[in-house]
Amino acid sequence: MRGMQRIGVIGAGAWGTALAMAAGRAGREVVLWAREPEVVEGVNASHENRPFLPGVALDPAIRATGDLEEAAAADALLLVTPAQHLRAACRALAPVLDGTVPVVICAKGIELDTGCLMTDAAQAELPDNPLAVLSGPTFAAEVAAGLPTAVTLACADAAVGRALVDALGGRSLRPYLSDDLVGAQVGGAVKNVLAIACGVVEGRRLGDNARAALITRGLAEIARLGLALGARAETLMGLSGLGDLTLTCSSLQSRNMSLGAALGQGRRLAEVLGERRSVAEGVYTARAVVELAVQRGVDMPICQAVDAILNHGADLDSVIEALLTRPFRAEGV
Ligand SMILES: NC(=O)C1=CN([C@@H]2O[C@H](COP(=O)(O)OP(=O)(O)OC[C@H]3O[C@@H](n4cnc5c(N)ncnc54)[C@H](O)[C@@H]3O)[C@@H](O)[C@H]2O)C=CC1
Ligand SMILES: O=C(CO)COP(=O)(O)O
Numbered sequence: 001m002r003g004m005q006r007i008g009v010i011g012a013g014a015w016g017t018a019l020a021m022a023a024g025r026a027g028r029e030v031v032l033w034a035r036e037p038e039v040v041e042g043v044n045a046s047h048e049n050r051p052f053l054p055g056v057a058l059d060p061a062i063r064a065t066g067d068l069e070e071a072a073a074a075d076a077l078l079l080v081t082p083a084q085h086l087r088a089a090c091r092a093l094a095p096v097l098d099g100t101v102p103v104v105i106c107a108k109g110i111e112l113d114t115g116c117l118m119t120d121a122a123q124a125e126l127p128d129n130p131l132a133v134l135s136g137p138t139f140a141a142e143v144a145a146g147l148p149t150a151v152t153l154a155c156a157d158a159a160v161g162r163a164l165v166d167a168l169g170g171r172s173l174r175p176y177l178s179d180d181l182v183g184a185q186v187g188g189a190v191k192n193v194l195a196i197a198c199g200v201v202e203g204r205r206l207g208d209n210a211r212a213a214l215i216t217r218g219l220a221e222i223a224r225l226g227l228a229l230g231a232r233a234e235t236l237m238g239l240s241g242l243g244d245l246t247l248t249c250s251s252l253q254s255r256n257m258s259l260g261a262a263l264g265q266g267r268r269l270a271e272v273l274g275e276r277r278s279v280a281e282g283v284y285t286a287r288a289v290v291e292l293a294v295q296r297g298v299d300m301p302i303c304q305a306v307d308a309i310l311n312h313g314a315d316l317d318s319v320i321e322a323l324l325t326r327p328f329r330a331e332g333v
Contacts, residue, residue, distance in 0.1 A: 003075075003163070003166070003167070004028070004075035004076045004102075004163055004164065004166075004167035005028060005029055005075055005167075006028065006029045006030075006031070006073070006074045006075050007020075007023045007028045007029070007030050007031070007074055007075065007076055007077075007078065007167065007168070008030075008031050008033065008071040008072055008073070008074030008076070008077045008078070009023070009030060009031070009032045009033065009071070009077075009078045009080060010033045010068070010071060010072075010077060010078065010079050010080060010081060010089055010093070011033070011034075011035075011079065011080035011081040011082075011089070011107075012032050012033065012034035012035070012036075012039050012040075012043065012049060012052065012064060012080075013052045013053075013080065013081075013082070013140075013278065013279065014049075014052045014053045014140035014141070014144075014278065015080050015106060015138075015140045016032060016078070016080035016081075016106070017032065017043075017049045017052060017053045017056075017058065017140070017144065018053065018138075018140035018141070018143040018144040019078055019080060019106060019134075019143070019168075020032045020058075020059075020062045021056075021058060021059055021062070021143070021144045021146075022143055022144075022168060022170070022172070022173040023078075023167070023168055024059040024061055024062055025059075025146060025170055025172065025173070026167065026168055026169060026170045026173070028167060028168075029061075030059075030061070030062045030063070031063050031064075031065055031070060031071045031073075031074065032062055032063065032064045032065070032071070033064075033065055033066070033067075033068055033070075033071035034064050034065075034066060035066075036051065037066060038051065039051060039052070039064065040064040040065060040066045042064075043058060043062060043063075043064035044063065044064050047059070047060050047062075051277060052277070052278065053140060053141065053144060056141065056144045056145070058144075068092055068093060068096055069096040072093055072096045072097045072098075072101075074101065075101065075167075076101060076102045076103075076104060076163075076164060076167060077093075077097065077101055077102070077103045077104065078104045078106050078134070079103060079104065079105050079106060079107065079118075079122065080106040080107060081107060082107060082109070082279040082281065083107040083108060083109025083110070083111065083118060083189070083281055083284065083285065084109065084111065084112060084284050086105070086107050086111075086118050086121055086122065087111065087116075087121040087122070087124070087125060090103075090121065090122050090124075090125035090126050091125045093125075093126065094125055094126055097126065097129065099126075099128030099129055100128070100129070100130075101129055102129065102130045102131070102132060102155075102160050102163075102164060103122060103126060103129045103130070103131055103132070104131075104132045104133070104134050104153075104164060105118045105119055105122060105131065105132070105133045105134070105185070106133075106134050106135070107281075108135060108185075108188035108189055108191075108192060108281055108285075109189050109192070109281040109284060109285045109288070110189045110285050110288035110289055110292060111288060112284055112287060112288045115288055115291055115292045115295065117181075117182065117185045117186075117189075117229075118133070118185060119131050119133060119181050119182075119185065130155070130156070130157050130160045131155070131156070131181065132153060132154060132155035132160065132161060132164055132181075133152070133153070133154045133155075133181050133184040133185055133240075134151055134152070134153050134168075134175070135151060135152055135154075135184050135185065135187070135188040135239075135240040135244065136149070136150060136151030136152050136188075136239035136240050136243055136244055137149070137150075137151075137239060137243040137244045137246065137247035137248070138151060138244075138247075139247070139251070139253050139254075141253070143172075143173060146172045147172065148171075148172055148174070149172060149173050149174070150173075150174040150175075150176060150239055150243075151173065151174070151175050151176070151239055151240070152175070152176055152178050152184045152235065152238055152239045152240035153165055153168070153175035153176065153177055153178065154177075154178040154179060154180055154181045154183070154184035154235075154240075155177070155178075155179065155181070156179055156181060158177075158179065161177050161178075161179070162177065165177055176238070176239060178235055178238075180231060180232045180234075180235040182226070182229050182230050182231045183226055183231030183232050183234075183235025183236055183238075183240070183241070184235055184240045185240075186222060186225055186226040186229060186231050186236065186241070187222050187226070187235075187236055187240045187241030187242070187243075187244055187245060188240055188244055189281070189285050189289065190218075190221065190222045190225060190285070190289055190303065191218070191222070191241075191244050191245040191248050191249070192248065192256045192280070192281045192282030192285055193256075193282040193285055193286045193289055193302075193303045193306050193307075194214065194215070194218035194221070194222075194245060194248075194249060194282075194302060194303070194306075195245075195248040195249050195254050195256035195257040195260065195282060196256050196257070196259060196260035196263070196280075196282045196283070196286070196306050196310070197214050197218070197260060197302050197305065197306050198211050198214050198215065198218075198248075198249040198250075198257055198260060199252075199254075199256065199257040199258060199259060199260020199261040199262070199263070199264060200260045200261070200263055200264040200306075200309070200316065200320075201214060201260075201264065202252070202257070202260070202261045202264060203260065203261035203262060203263060203264020203265040203266075204264040204265075204316070204320070206320075211249065211250075214249070214302060215245060215246065215249045215250075217302060218245060218249070218302050219236075219241070219242060219245060220332075221298075221299075221300045221301075221302055221303055222236055222241055222245065223236050224298045224299065224300070225289070225292065225293055225296070225298050225300060226241070228296045228297075228298050229292075229296070255276070255278055255279070255280045256280045256281065256282040256283075259272055259273075259280045259282070259283070260282075260306075263309065263316065264316070269283070269310060282306070283310055286303060286306045286307040286310050286311065287307050287310075287311050289303050289307075290303055290304050290307040301323060301326065302323070305319045305320075305322070305323055
């Protein structure tokens with residue numbers, strides 16, 4: 001497998017920009033594709049992505065472009081759009097992307113209309129490209145700052161996976177190789193829904209015990225769905241599962257947790273979303289995950305509670321009461 005020198009990053013939100021920094025730090029030449037002309041201009045002229053990663057001085061070597069073909073002319077491509085737009089990004093890439101170029105999915109979510117994992121959506125549009133998944137406990141601002149971070153990098157082809165680890169890894173971003181693409185996606189998608197629940201706990205002042213209980217029983221939900229979809233337990237207990245769940249459910253740096261906290265304080269969803277330009281994936285994945293769970297016969301009461309609050313106008317206190325009065329059961333997955 002030849003070395004990967006030029007990395008294209010598709011999507012210049014906080015995470016795409018942070019990954020561009022990580023790839024640059026690893027010695028790669030980076031081209032960052034942004035939808036917004038002001039982001040292209042800001043990255044190239046002021047070396048800052050003010051709309052999505054304000055206050056971070058970017059490596060001047062990172063070049064931004066609005067031209068998808070230019071970004072696609074790379075040895076590997078990182079796909080970092082929001083999950084609900086990933087399929088459209090792949091469709092736009094198909095005519096300009098060489099079929100041999102590895103594509104690394106960095107979005108976290110489940111597609112609403114289809115229930116597809118991101119790799120299934122990407123595969124449908126880019127059937128020839130080798131696919132990989134990069135996921136784990138990774139707040140963008142910390143990765144951009146070069147703080148120590150570890151991720152799961154899953155790829156079915158071990159040689160491609162190894163080349164990606166070598167191309168992107170360094171002392172501050174440490175990828176652990178896996179071949180479990182399903183497992184690497186389920187944790188990152190479901191934890192965003194669970195982080196909204198943990199935010200509600202925070203906003204309603206239900207205490208740290210309740211948050212720990214939600215994290216633990218939330219992990220059981222991730223495990224049940226993951227195993228039903230063919231994931232391996234060790235992946236779900238690794239960086240992309242337990243690791244990311246722990247991070248996102250413990251810090252108001254998380255957009256999902258802070259959104260849940262606002263709801264817990266009595267604010268309305270539309271109002272909270274209206275104040276943000278950044279994506280809180282759990283808002284969309286909640287419904288997708290509940291539909292998938294119903295299809296697969298998997299019990300996910302916490303995710304269902306979040307979906308009821310977000311999408312079905314359920315009263316927050318009634319939903320909390322219903323969770324607290326569920327019948328007692330044996331522990332375990
Ligand atoms: N920010 C973080 O710390 C991390 C984010 N991720 C994941 O990365 C993905 C991207 O998130 P962020 O970079 O944080 O986004 P962001 O919230 O910083 O920015 C929003 C992004 O959405 C894009 N966007 C908005 N409307 C769009 C549309 N109609 N079509 C296509 N794109 C549109 C914008 O161009 C921008 O790139 C998400 O799936 C997220 O869960 C994963 C790990 C860490
Ligand atoms: O995925 C993330 C951390 O791993 C970022 O979480 P938020 O999208 O909730 O900010």
